[in-house]
Amino acid sequence: MAFVSRILFAALAGCLALDIAAAAEAPVAYKLSPGDTVEIGIASIAERTQRAIVQMDGSIALPEFGMIPVGGLTPAELQTRMEAVLPTKIVHQRLPDGREQMIVIKPSDVTAVIAEYRPIYVTGDVLTPGQQTYRPLMTVRQAIAVAGGFSLLRSRASQSGPDPVDLRRDYESIWGDYIRDYFHGARIRAELQNQAEFDMQPPQGSPLS
Incomplete structure (x- = not known):
């Protein structure tokens, strides 16, 4: 059974590698999904950089701005969405002397990037199966390498006969x-x-x- 599993896993890896090679010829922009972490910055407000995790419904929660839908957006679309949404809100900032100041946000003040990508999971006859950190343009071969590579000892230890x-x-x-x-x-x-x-x-x- 383990021998068959290795064959199936290798075949799957080969198919995925072909898919990734095809994608390399016609790159598809990464799209936000639950588990991704985005970082939103506002240049006109000191120390106003926030991180938020994309929730199961595809939205992020930002204090003073509420819930903002971002699921399915590319990084460029995320930037455009934040430039459109944040300037519609009035932000209050407390000054060192205790006074409160209203800040008007301009689209050019806003930055929005993907800070951390949702993890991937590598299973099968690898040295350390489980959750692994994803990086842009990561291939199947690289994911297997990050998981420690194929492990013959693990394969033999897990088989029943x-x-x-x-x-x-x-x-x-x-x-x-x-x-x-x-x-x-x-x-x-x-x-x-x-x-x-x-x-x-x-x-x-x-x-x-």
Whole structure:
């Protein structure tokens, strides 16, 4: 079963690698989804940089601005959305002398970027399966490498029976011994019958023919 799993996993990785190669030829912009973390900055307000996680409904919560839908947006669209939404709000800032000041936000003051990407999960016969940090343009091969690469020991430890690779090797080794003895016997019979030659065809069913 583990041997089959490795084959299926390798096939899946190959398909994904082809998909990623095709995507490299025609890049598709990353789109925000639940689990991504965005960072919103306002240049006109000192120390006003906020991080927010995209919720399951595709929105982010920003103090004084409320819930803002961003799910499915590309980084460029996120910037445009924030430039459109934030300037419609009046922000109050308390000055060092205790007075309160109203700040008018201009679109050019707003910055919006993806601070952290939602994690990916690598499973199968890798050294450290589980959650891994995603990076832009990461390939399947790179994701497997981050997870420690393929682990033969883990594969063998997780299987319920003998390793099919070992069984196949033992099977062919036994057949090799049998064929050697088979031809040795055929040669002796030919000598006893004063025959110059004997049948060199391997026995029926041999996997080594």
